[in-house]
Amino acid sequence: MCGIVGVVSNPSAKDIVLTGLQRLEYRGYDSAGIATLNSSGSIELRRAVGKLQALVTETETNPLQSATTGIGHTRWATHGAPTTANAHPHIGHMGKHKLAVVHNGIIENYQELRAELGQLGATFHSQTDTETIPYVIATALERSAETLPQAVHAATQKFRGSFAFVVMQEDQPDVLTGTRRGAPLCVGVGEGANYLASDPLALAGLTSKFIFLEDDDIATITPKGVSILDGKGKPVDRPVKVLDLTTDLAGKNGFKHFMLKEIHEQPAVVSRLLQSYTNPVDLSPVLPLQGLNLAGITHINIIACGTAYYASLIGKHYIEQFARIPVNVEVASEFRYRNPPYQKGGLFIAVSQSGETADTLAALEHAKAAGQNILVFTNVTTSSMARAADAVVDLMAGREIAVASTKAFMAMSVALGLFALQLAGAKGQAAAEILEASRALRTLPAFLSSQIATTKPLEELTEKLLETGSMLYLGRGSLAPIAFEGALKIKEIAYIHAEAYASGEMKHGPIALVDKSLPVVNLATSTDGLFEKTVSNLKEVEARHGQIILVTDAEGIAKLDSASRDKMHLITVPTVPAFIAPMVFTVPLQLLAYLTATAKGTDVDQPRNLAKSVTVE
Numbered sequence: 001m002c003g004i005v006g007v008v009s010n011p012s013a014k015d016i017v018l019t020g021l022q023r024l025e026y027r028g029y030d031s032a033g034i035a036t037l038n039s040s041g042s043i044e045l046r047r048a049v050g051k052l053q054a055l056v057t058e059t060e061t062n063p064l065q066s067a068t069t070g071i072g073h074t075r076w077a078t079h080g081a082p083t084t085a086n087a088h089p090h091i092g093h094m095g096k097h098k099l100a101v102v103h104n105g106i107i108e109n110y111q112e113l114r115a116e117l118g119q120l121g122a123t124f125h126s127q128t129d130t131e132t133i134p135y136v137i138a139t140a141l142e143r144s145a146e147t148l149p150q151a152v153h154a155a156t157q158k159f160r161g162s163f164a165f166v167v168m169q170e171d172q173p174d175v176l177t178g179t180r181r182g183a184p185l186c187v188g189v190g191e192g193a194n195y196l197a198s199d200p201l202a203l204a205g206l207t208s209k210f211i212f213l214e215d216d217d218i219a220t221i222t223p224k225g226v227s228i229l230d231g232k233g234k235p236v237d238r239p240v241k242v243l244d245l246t247t248d249l250a251g252k253n254g255f256k257h258f259m260l261k262e263i264h265e266q267p268a269v270v271s272r273l274l275q276s277y278t279n280p281v282d283l284s285p286v287l288p289l290q291g292l293n294l295a296g297i298t299h300i301n302i303i304a305c306g307t308a309y310y311a312s313l314i315g316k317h318y319i320e321q322f323a324r325i326p327v328n329v330e331v332a333s334e335f336r337y338r339n340p341p342y343q344k345g346g347l348f349i350a351v352s353q354s355g356e357t358a359d360t361l362a363a364l365e366h367a368k369a370a371g372q373n374i375l376v377f378t379n380v381t382t383s384s385m386a387r388a389a390d391a392v393v394d395l396m397a398g399r400e401i402a403v404a405s406t407k408a409f410m411a412m413s414v415a416l417g418l419f420a421l422q423l424a425g426a427k428g429q430a431a432a433e434i435l436e437a438s439r440a441l442r443t444l445p446a447f448l449s450s451q452i453a454t455t456k457p458l459e460e461l462t463e464k465l466l467e468t469g470s471m472l473y474l475g476r477g478s479l480a481p482i483a484f485e486g487a488l489k490i491k492e493i494a495y496i497h498a499e500a501y502a503s504g505e506m507k508h509g510p511i512a513l514v515d516k517s518l519p520v521v522n523l524a525t526s527t528d529g530l531f532e533k534t535v536s537n538l539k540e541v542e543a544r545h546g547q548i549i550l551v552t553d554a555e556g557i558a559k560l561d562s563a564s565r566d567k568m569h570l571i572t573v574p575t576v577p578a579f580i581a582p583m584v585f586t587v588p589l590q591l592l593a594y595l596t597a598t599a600k601g602t603d604v605d606q607p608r609n610l611a612k613s614v615t616v617e
């Protein structure tokens, strides 16, 4: 999603902004822009549609004067198409005050503000909500505010929605002011120079010291330092965190795409989780849950979006099976608006790779306000969700750069499995079953490694999928979420329409789609007691001449009659205990999506229209 970078007091302001924007490219965007304050105090603006290279070319064709202050932005279009006029920064002026702004989020009441500002003489050049921001701030400066932070404070009282923005004022070199509500913004504390960014990664190599702003904080950076006002306009100190971002800067490490690299990292991610979160002697899970009274939990809501939602569905299976506690799993965008009733003893779990997804964060805040205990599973322990939680489980997947999530999904599934076992232990459930599942988890990294190396049958299949317009994915029990996740992956990066259903649901509607042109991916393990049921569903597809792709283990294959078997495309996975089958079955579906996408030549790491970390509703 959109990215923000700002710098004061650095003679390489332009290059720092462009490098920062390049680091944020992975988040997905469709235009980019930069504004600098030149030595005569004027704002200079350059913007371009498409990849960042277009902006770099623009700055080469129309060079910016030297400057020590700059702001930059990568935009993922919401209000208004991706055009140069809609790209940020946006400029607004009232009287003698001229400002440039970069913004992430949505100003929901922008129509009202536009009408109001229009009457004051504002002229809008874009279709964006963002363009109201500099005008509202300039109006505050013109009317009563003495300083830029005061004007920003006054302006934020008028904005509805979520935002993070940074403002630069003409004739005010080496000062930038930024604020946030619901969307992330941090300060990079440097030596002599200071920075603002939506993600610390943008500032890697410039500083390792970061201040993560709270909602409604207003931070002003100058060469001398950083000053912060809280939401009431009072000076406040926020802690400085030291982050080592060197590993985040690692490149593709010889892989063609970040997605492939991240698929290959999965065995190491799982090993790291097991090493950190299990007792080496008795293998019992030891997640850092000290902030929670596990024995007192009576029911659980798990809230997430997209891939994290599918991992949460696996979590539900584990928790209900082992801890025998009812679990509701829901997409965050629905949960937050249906005013759900909460009961005492409830635990609210948010699952989010980024820890910043707007809908999940809003649902978390709703539950927190209602007095629920909050547990967050996230890959970013400095994120807004982590900071709002009673307990945080770090997913330890390392930064995920590819937009399509793979290793974070794997980490979520494993961490939720460990949570289920720890909760089961606290609830006094059968120790033998818990131990058996813990032992199974120990074997997972090796199974993942061998599965990742098995690409041949998938490559053969990929060729058949190149002309395919639509697919069906089916799975039962804890493999149903894997079918959902597999369909999502092929949609996201190979742009093939795919529907996923719990196998038993097929005959209630989707079977109408089955004909000889429809590839149907079926997931079935011989170890969960549901194999025969799945074979019945396969027969239903076979009877309608659908193209069956069966992902199963050797025992499963042995149970098929040879006539059926010969008509299927078989993807073999190792025979593994049911507890780890979801993770093992995930890998061929990730690779199928990846190989199909690369064969089709799509932009695998930054697929069209998608953003990493969705910070708007």
Ligand code: F6R
Pocket (backbone or CB within 6 Å): 305, 306, 307, 308, 309, 351, 352, 353, 354, 355, 356, 357, 360, 403, 404, 405, 406, 488, 492, 613, 614
């Ligand atoms: C799909 C994908 C998205 C995210 C979703 C939630 O591959 O990555 O569906 O899972 O946007 O993101 P987080 O986990 O950051 O809350």
